Amino acid sequence: MEKPIQILSAYEYKLQFLPCINSVTLQDKSQLQLYKIEEYLKQIVIPVAPYRTSFNFLLFVSEGYVKQQLESENHLIGPGQILNIKQGSITRTHELSPDVKGFYLIYENDILSSISLSRQDQIFLTSDPVILLQESAYNCMIKTFELLDAELHTDYVQEEICLTFFKAIMLKISRQTSHKPLLSMARELYITYKFREKLQQEHKEHKNVIFYAQQLNISETYLNKCIKKATGKPPKQWINEICVQHSQILLRDLGREIADVAYELNFHSLSHFSRVFKKVTQLSPSEFRLQVLNQY
Structure with missing residues (x-):
């Protein structure tokens, strides 16, 4: 590996x-x-x-x-x-x-x-x-x-x-x-900032929204509400996207097996990784890698 x-x-x-x-x-x-x-x-x-x-x-x-x-x-x-x-x-x-x-x-x-x-x-x-x-x-x-x-x-x-x-x-x-249009969303923006900071650090190990809510000492419902209001996307989508972005970088290394990438990012299985990857990119990991190969 x-x-x-x-x-x-x-x-x-x-x-x-x-x-x-x-x-x-x-x-x-x-x-x-x-x-x-x-x-x-x-x-x-x-x-x-x-x-x-x-x-x-x-x-x-x-x-x-x-x-x-x-x-x-x-x-x-x-x-x-x-x-x-x-x-x-x-x-x-x-x-x-x-x-x-x-x-x-x-x-x-x-x-x-x-x-x-x-x-x-x-x-x-x-x-x-x-x-x-x-x-x-x-x-x-x-x-x-x-x-x-x-x-x-x-x-x-x-x-x-x-x-x-x-x-x-x-x-x-x-x-x-300009900060003025966003002043009314100060609380939501702060929670979003802390969530994304935690997500950057923890996404390999933790892919459940409840973990981040607990880390921020708020309810999962309130975290969903704040992130959706501030960014237009729910926290689960943020989690999936950052994991897939990380995986795309690893998949560009043609010496890595797709299964190894899934394992390194702590997905439950290769099929679970493939489902999340396709949901975010509309491509399977194999199709993405084929695109990478065609660029060379």
Whole structure:
């Protein structure tokens, strides 16, 4: 059976994908790390196998583009765009343009908690992984990243100053979307945010709605109501879709048997996996794999 998708720490990520970095950068285990894409990520060894990270990270592109996979979708991130990748998400880099420039920001969950964002800012920060900055915000973002970069690479890093710049970046991102139409749904959005966060972590082991309701200390009925109101889809559909998205990534590895994919994702049986897969995609796993083969 093939190895499951790796969960990489920041150290392991740099060790595996950035072979030319110096030992000081490799050993940096700070909860907040910032690197220029053109100086570090352009060394990345492509093609990259899918992986998960134990940290969150932002890709902010100022010139050129980065083609990055997040779950089962490919995103082309160009100038003025940010891709926010949450801890535990399946991702990989497909391509970097020769002229790409920008910043790669690693941040741990603890550092995000320490800047005390409001509940609403946390929700909007994670509501959409791709952010297109307005022109005024773009210029401000460039300057803030440059200030953070300068501070993080001084001999005597002052944590409070770094946290101030980091908070400014996160607030700029979260407030690119107008919040007002959604204020009346604050409770439903918060529950949806927590549900999707739990789902990202637990979908391999737990596929029943009741588990997530218990984790959030609410009833299954109320969870169904909140998720349906906020997203238009019931939680069971979310569970099925994320499991199938994960399976599609595994099925692209032609060395894996379909039965092994079903087993790795903890489906009761191959037939159960096939039913869920077809319900979400209108294709059987075999038909999906045939499509993949035809792409080569």
